[in-house]
Amino acid sequence: MLERLFEFVMPGPDTKAELIRTLADAENRELIGPESRAMLEGVLRMADMTAGDVMVPATRMDLLDIEADYDELLNTVIETAHSRFPVYDGGRDNIIGVLMAKDLLKLQRAPELNLRTLLRPAVFVPESKSLNDLLRDFRSNRNHLAIVIDEFGNTAGLITIEDVLEEIVGEIEDEFDEDERENGIVTLADGNQRVAGDVGIDAVNTAFGVDLPETDFETIGGLIAHELGRVPRRGEALELAGLRFTVMLTRGGAVRWFRVSRVPPAESAADGGDVD
Secondary structure (H helix, E strand, C coil): CHHHHHHHHCCCCCCHHHHHHHHHHHHHCCCCCHHHHHHHHHHHHHCCCEHHHHCEEHHHCCCEECCCCHHHHHHHHHHHCCCEEEEECCCCCCEEEEEEHHHHHHHHHCCCCCHHHHCECCCEEECCCEHHHHHHHHHHHCCCEEEEECCCCCEEEEEEHHHHHHHHHCCCCCHHHHHHCCCCEEECCCCCEEEECCCEHHHHHHHHCCCCCCCCCCEHHHHHHHHHCCCCCCCCEEEECCEEEEEEEEECCEEEEEEEEECCHHHHHHHCCCCC
């Protein structure tokens, strides 16, 4: 009786929008912190999202070819810095398994091993699968990556458990983010550099000995987005001042990492700095 009377006098939210406003009010009254409010709102938003909303599209997936030699595989792993890779046979749409980056060490120690024996089964989910269900599957199956397929059974993209969790808690940093907090520019094993999108243009000019214009933009990500007229997509590249900026990762509508390499003078003159 008391509970019903309380609900009649002070009714709770009836819609998701009202619930979000209630959370905002709770934060204003200092009943919950801003981080807690953001996480709770993330949970509410995630309930309406599907794998297709969060996935990395197939055109921007980093894949490994089952027929590639060890050096080629290793270079891809180093350049992309992922821990898991879908592996294809013949065509990119024919994904036959998932390779853990750490398993490449086994090939280094025993080159006679067949790469196929190191593959782990690939998990396939439809674009329409809800993030709530997908997170539950990830946890129960102890799997961290799934291949997203469209209604025709073709590869539409991939999604990881990190992609899902970031819809709740925001961006998750890893050991590479720790490096970037120092100066935002990290030298890769192949001699090229990984540059954070929020690195200042003056820092890029100093590090590479170039003269990129600062104009109204302070960061390299802002300058390149201005040059393109939009936020670049993963895998896209732009040449400026003799440097090729290739997008390695985007998050939250901005570029997180660029892979920066020097363009040979002859190639730069022929291309004229176009987008790849």
